[in-house]
Amino acid sequence: MPSASSDVPAASDGRDLWRDSDFRRLWLGQSASQLGEHAGLVILPLYAVLTLGVGADQLGVLRAVGQAPILLLSLLAGAWVDRWRTRTVMVWADAGRALAFGAAAVSALLGGLGLPALLAVTFAVGTLSVFFDVAYQSSLVRLVRRDQLVRGNSALEGSRSAAQIGGPALGGALVSLLSVPVAAVSGALFFALSFLSIRRIRRSEEIPERSARPVRTGRRILEGLRFVATSPLRTVCLASAAFQLFLAAMMTAYLLFLPRELHLTGTAVGLVLAATGPGALLGSVLAARLPGRFGHGPVLVTAAALGDGVLLCVPALHGSSATTLAALLAVNFVFGTFGQLVNVTVMAVRQALTPAGMQGRAAATVTFVGMGMTPLGSLLGGFLAQEWGLRTALLVTAAGMMLSPVLMAASPLARLGPVLDGPSDVAEHPRKPAQSA
Structure with a gap:
């Protein structure tokens, strides 16, 4: 694994950081991903309430299922991310979430998206979000110099904050103005945009050397x-x-x-x-x-x-x-x-x-x-x-x-x-x- 400062630009100020095309791709991809994720936190529960007519207890279970991967899989995600290129993890997580939202939209249009299927989609999206979040938090250190970490994190966290504000509002507006299936398709498009942007990151990441006897995940x-x-x-x-x-x-x-x-x-x-x-x-x-x-x-x-x-x-x-x-x-x-x-x-x-x-x-x-x-x-x-x-x-x-x-x-x-x-x-x-x- 290369050191945090290898193969990165020699920039040291905010303007040079934004001139780095790979950082811009990471920022755009992470921003789209966060917007899709936070819009989805409204779209899926609204479908459960408006279409399936679930009660408060069932809605609570739905939200808990989406949050459970944070506790269940964070440590596993960390172990996996350190063995793979962060770009690869983020791209596959985006692809998986886009497919999950797309499948939910198709099922909803056909009338086949019941509560069990919705729980499965919610858990899948939550799981992939855990892997994406751990990977993007680890990716920046491989893209920029140490003296740029605060500026880089500031840009990424600023977009995440904007997504936390705008995502739920966007999700609610899409459901109100259009329909839940169309709103779900919109969520899939955000993840697809993130997929395309992060996939274009060109800076290489070396996979950590693996011994003849692989170290167990535990x-x-x-x-x-x-x-x-x-x-x-x-x-x-x-x-x-x-x-x-x-x-x-x-x-x-x-x-x-x-x-x-x-x-x-x-x-x-x-x-x-x-x-x-x-x-x-x-x-x-x-x-x-x-x-x-x-x-x-x-x-x-x-x-x-x-x-x-x-x-x-x-x-x-x-x-x-x-x-x-x-x-x-x-x-x-x-x-x-x-x-x-x-x-x-x-x-x-x-x-x-x-x-x-x-x-x-x-x-x-x-x-x-x-x-x-x-x-x-x-x-x-x-x-x-x-x-x-x-x-x-x-x-x-x-x-x-x-x-x-x-x-x-x-x-x-x-x-x-x-x-x-x-x-x-x-x-x-x-x-x-x-x-x-």
């Missing part, structure tokens, strides 16, 4: 877990786990608090939640500039503290006045801004501190540990809201989210400077540098 997964557990990235993993646990807990109470305590309408609740999207776009822009000026460590700790800390204001709000609504919009905008700033910076740090042959497994391990806490967090939030009341539950869970910046501030990650040269940037033991990071 062993490769354990190697990824061991790498993260024994490297500075374990702090990223722990901070992500703490954040996801308490965020899921808070959101459980938050979604009850807005309509029941503040008496907000459904439209107002949707508007409040949507405010994180524009904030995330701003956070992506800031992530391209601030770490290089103030240092990656200080930006990580400060942004996490501000983004998580602003949620402590929510329990103090009362009533459904315009002032309360404006305050909620501001809180969610700030949370989205600094949360995205943390996401982009963390990704750049992880890529810089991880060897090329371990990129997929490191990304998958962090995702697995972080997202693995969300079911427990949701249960915790429901328990606290039931036993202590909504305001107390919000306060406790928002305070718990502050554990994430505290963990980062107490670790060597807080000392990372403006330039990420590699694993030597973070040494946990002065006499024994983290050579494996």
